[in-house]
Amino acid sequence: xxxSVQQLLKRxxxxxxxxxxxxxxxxxxxxxxxxxxxxxSVFAGGKRLRPLLAMEAARTIAGDLPRGVEDLGCALEMIHxxxxxxxxxxxxxxxxxxxxxxxxxxxxxxxxxxxAGDALQTLAYETxxxxxxxxxxxxxxxxxxxxxxxxxxxxxLPPGMIGGQVMDIESEGHAPTADLxxxxxxxxxxxxxxxxxxxxxxxxxxxxxxxxxxxxxGERAGLAFQIVDDIxxxxxxxxxxxxxxxxxxxxxxxxxxxxxxxxxxRKQSDALITDAFAELDTFGASADSLRSIARYLVxxxx
Amino acid sequence: xxxSVQQLLKRxxxxxxxxxxxxxxxxxxxxxxxxxxxxxSVFAGGKRLRPLLAMEAARTIAGDLPRGVEDLGCALEMIHxxxxxxxxxxxxxxxxxxxxxxxxxxxxxxxxxxxAGDALQTLAYETxxxxxxxxxxxxxxxxxxxxxxxxxxxxxLPPGMIGGQVMDIESEGHAPTADLxxxxxxxxxxxxxxxxxxxxxxxxxxxxxxxxxxxxxGERAGLAFQIVDDIxxxxxxxxxxxxxxxxxxxxxxxxxxxxxxxxxxRKQSDALITDAFAELDTFGASADSLRSIARYLVxxxx
Numbered sequence: 001x002x003x004s005v006q007q008l009l010k011r012x013x014x015x016x017x018x019x020x021x022x023x024x025x026x027x028x029x030x031x032x033x034x035x036x037x038x039x040x041s042v043f044a045g046g047k048r049l050r051p052l053l054a055m056e057a058a059r060t061i062a063g064d065l066p067r068g069v070e071d072l073g074c075a076l077e078m079i080h081x082x083x084x085x086x087x088x089x090x091x092x093x094x095x096x097x098x099x100x101x102x103x104x105x106x107x108x109x110x111x112x113x114x115x116a117g118d119a120l121q122t123l124a125y126e127t128x129x130x131x132x133x134x135x136x137x138x139x140x141x142x143x144x145x146x147x148x149x150x151x152x153x154x155x156x157l158p159p160g161m162i163g164g165q166v167m168d169i170e171s172e173g174h175a176p177t178a179d180l181x182x183x184x185x186x187x188x189x190x191x192x193x194x195x196x197x198x199x200x201x202x203x204x205x206x207x208x209x210x211x212x213x214x215x216x217x218g219e220r221a222g223l224a225f226q227i228v229d230d231i232x233x234x235x236x237x238x239x240x241x242x243x244x245x246x247x248x249x250x251x252x253x254x255x256x257x258x259x260x261x262x263x264x265x266r267k268q269s270d271a272l273i274t275d276a277f278a279e280l281d282t283f284g285a286s287a288d289s290l291r292s293i294a295r296y297l298v299x300x301x302x
Numbered sequence: 303x304x305x306s307v308q309q310l311l312k313r314x315x316x317x318x319x320x321x322x323x324x325x326x327x328x329x330x331x332x333x334x335x336x337x338x339x340x341x342x343s344v345f346a347g348g349k350r351l352r353p354l355l356a357m358e359a360a361r362t363i364a365g366d367l368p369r370g371v372e373d374l375g376c377a378l379e380m381i382h383x384x385x386x387x388x389x390x391x392x393x394x395x396x397x398x399x400x401x402x403x404x405x406x407x408x409x410x411x412x413x414x415x416x417x418a419g420d421a422l423q424t425l426a427y428e429t430x431x432x433x434x435x436x437x438x439x440x441x442x443x444x445x446x447x448x449x450x451x452x453x454x455x456x457x458x459l460p461p462g463m464i465g466g467q468v469m470d471i472e473s474e475g476h477a478p479t480a481d482l483x484x485x486x487x488x489x490x491x492x493x494x495x496x497x498x499x500x501x502x503x504x505x506x507x508x509x510x511x512x513x514x515x516x517x518x519x520g521e522r523a524g525l526a527f528q529i530v531d532d533i534x535x536x537x538x539x540x541x542x543x544x545x546x547x548x549x550x551x552x553x554x555x556x557x558x559x560x561x562x563x564x565x566x567x568r569k570q571s572d573a574l575i576t577d578a579f580a581e582l583d584t585f586g587a588s589a590d591s592l593r594s595i596a597r598y599l600v601x602x603x604x
Contacts, residue, residue: 025453031461031468034453086420091412110393111471114416118388118423119464122452125427129445136437142444143431150424151327151336159333162421166333169413 005296008289012052016077017043019070023078023127037108037116038123041081045099049293050076050196056289057200057214063286066204068132072141075127076196079149082120083161083192085113092169133203141199148195152187164188168254176254184254185226186219193225194218197290213279217290220276224269225297230255231265236302269298307598310591314354318379319345321372325380325429339410339418340425343383347401351595352378352498358591359502359516365588368506370434374443377429378498381451384422385463385494387415394471435505443501450497454489466490470556478556486556487528488521495527496520499592515581519592522578526571527599532557533567538604571600 020042025035051073058069088095088103089110096106105113128145131138151166152159159167164187171180197218201211234257256265276294280287322344327337353375360371390397390405391412398408407415430447433440453468454461461469466489473482499520503513536559558567575596582589 029454031453031465031472033472034464034468038453082420086416089413089416091416111391112468114388114391114393115464115468117420118384119453121420121423122448122462122464125444126448126452129441129448135441138441139431139437139444142427142441146424146428146431150428151333151340151421152331160424162336162417162424163333166336166414166417170333170335 005292008056008292009047009049009052009296012055012073013048015055015070016048016051016073020074020077023071023074023123033108033112034116034119037104037112038120040107041085041098041104041116042078042120044101046077046081048073048077049297050080050193052293053193053196053218053290054200054203056293057197058204060214060280060283060287060290061201061204061206061210066133069200069203071127071131072199072203073196075124076145076192076199078120078124078127079145079161080192082117082124083149083165085117085120087165089113092165131203134205137202137205140202144195144198144202148191158183158191159187160191161188164191171254176259178259181254181256181259182223185223185256189226189229190219190222193222197221210282213282217276217279217294220272220279221294221297224272224276224294227256227265227269227272228298228300230257231262231269232300232302234262273298307594310358310594311349311351311354311598314357314375315350317357317372318350318353318375322376322379325373325376325425335410335414336418336421339406339414340422342409343387343400343406343418344380344422346403348379348383350375350379351599352382352495354595355495355498355520355592356502356505358595359499360506362516362582362585362589362592363503363506363508363512368435371502371505373429373433374501374505375498377426378447378494378501380422380426380429381447381463382494384419384426385451385467387419387422389467391415394467433505436507439504439507442504446497446500446504450493450500460485460493461489462493463490466493473556478561480561483556483558483561484525487525487558491528491531492521492524495524499523512584515584519578519581519596522574522581523596523599526574526578526596529558529567529571529574530600530602532559533564533571534602534604536564575600 024039024042027036027039029035051070054073054076055065055069058066084098085104087093088098089105095103097103104116108116125142128138128142131141147160149161151163164184167180167184168188171184194215197214198211201214206214233255260268273294277291280290326341326344329338329341331337353372356375356378357367357371360368386400387406389395390400391407397405399405406418410418427444430440430444433443449462451463453465466486469482469486470490473486496517499516500513503516508516535557562570578596579593582592
């Protein structure tokens with residue numbers, strides 16, 4: 001386990017892209033427009049962090065990559081991509097640029113972009129429905145992923161990805177409070193990152209206690225990741241980010257530095273990673289790659 | 303099994319609505335806007351045909367309604383509702399009225415309508431992930447539902463619901479051909495209706511041979527249903543339909559009467575139902591309620 005994080009990222013992205021090629025309909029598959037739109041956004045140069053987290057969580061439990069775990073990673077990346085396509089739409093964030101490329105609706109029009117997002121969510125569950133693992137594990141993954149990416153059910157659970165997006169929309173124009181910013185971050189990006197790690201563990205046959213440690217690790221690392229994202233938005237240029245920098249500030253969005261300031265934000269993301277690492281102690285050296293990725297999440301510069 | 307179809311419909315809708323109340327977050331659950339938007343569209347007066355088909359298919363196999371089958375019906379109705387919310391959006395069909403009520407984006411705005419549709423799809427899979435049945439059956443249902451509502455994978459399968467919607471959009475303004483209209487109808491509405499029946503059977507423990515008969519029944523009944531929908535659009539007033547009548551004609555959409563004429567369309571829907579009934583012979587009297595519903599589908603006047 002002496003791989004550099006760059007090697008880990010590169011190999012993880014390679015595995016993900018190869019599996020994704022098999023899972024996504026080709027650009028010549030009818031109807032053309034939607035398949036081209038889905039591929040445009042899926043192959044837009046994402047770092048494949050979420051699939052990597054799922055794969056390395058599975059490796060932490062099983063000692064090696066279980067067969068077919070790339071498909072699990074792809075399903076999670078499809079969900080991430082669908083959420084980006086819909087977030088970028090004119091009636092939501094109205095973003096023309098993502099990772100330095102025109103967004104889906106700019107190239108394919110709004111109707112196809114909406115349906116391409118829908119279809120990526122659907123294909124994610126099709127992929128989960130076909131995972132080559134124990135059916136009990138597969139259906140538990142379906143449930144975990146849906147809860148993490150929904151609105152929160154019955155008020156009993158913290159909201160998931162869509163709930164976080166709605167809270168973000170509703171908070172625009174209001175002075176953000178610390179509690180609200182944390183709730184939005186945990187829901188909007190933290191819940192999906194956490195479920196990648198949880199699902200990877202379940203796929204590899206983790207015990208309930210192991211899943212609990214992976215979940216606690218994911219919650220802390222996921223929040224740290226989003227704090228660093230907010231910091232980068234303030235400190236980096238658009239060219240470095242590949243998207244419109246300073247946009248969060250310009251639209252008075254609820255961000256971590258806006259509430260806590262830059263220095264405190266950096267300290268908090270570091271502290272969260274330390275707490276996250278404590279959850280991995282039980283796994284010993286098997287969790288070294290998860291540790292490398294978590295460290296990368298807070299030390300990255302773009 | 304002497305229930306009239308009206309009794310079947312009423313009881314099925316009652317069971318569905320009661321289960322839906324438990325599955326959908328309440329209107330006071332934070333964040334408010336999306337939960338109110340989801341409820342607005344889910345409780346907009348739909349006939350609950352798809353849940354009823356799932357429940358009665360399960361009854362055909364098991365002899366009675368298996369415990370929890372209402373939740374399966376609700377998951378399928380959530381998917382149907384999400385597709386309606388997105389279809390009605392300004393960049394798609396741009397419909398202000400559905401079942402006599404203002405559509406989701408008219409009441410809640412486009413951003414929340416898009417996310418409410420997304421969240422209903424997510425909640426559908428959460429519901430499938432929690433079904434109180436054998437995990438092997440549950441994961442098979444997840445796979446079947448996702449395939450039926452996607453774009454078609456690798457060109458090998460007929461396209462599902464979203465694929466049909468895209469074909470419909472792409473065909474606008476072109477003179478529709480018989481093959482294209484049939485392909486769109488089978489994909490856009492037929493596939494979801496079919497999978498309701500298939501999923502109900504799987505939930506109740508149907509054998510592969512029984513599933514094949516249910517699938518063949520569903521494909522024929524689903525196509526007949528959509529042909530009748532097209533006929534009603536031409537022959538009924540807006541008031542009777544609760545939506546803008548003649549809209550399909552006005553926008554030169556690919557419809558059955560536009561290609562085959564009204565009389566031939568009526569004959570074809572009748573013939574399809576006869577073929578559909580032949581697939582139910584193997585189930586004897588246990589399939590009587592499925593037969594009643596299928597007959598209703600082609601004889602209804604709104």
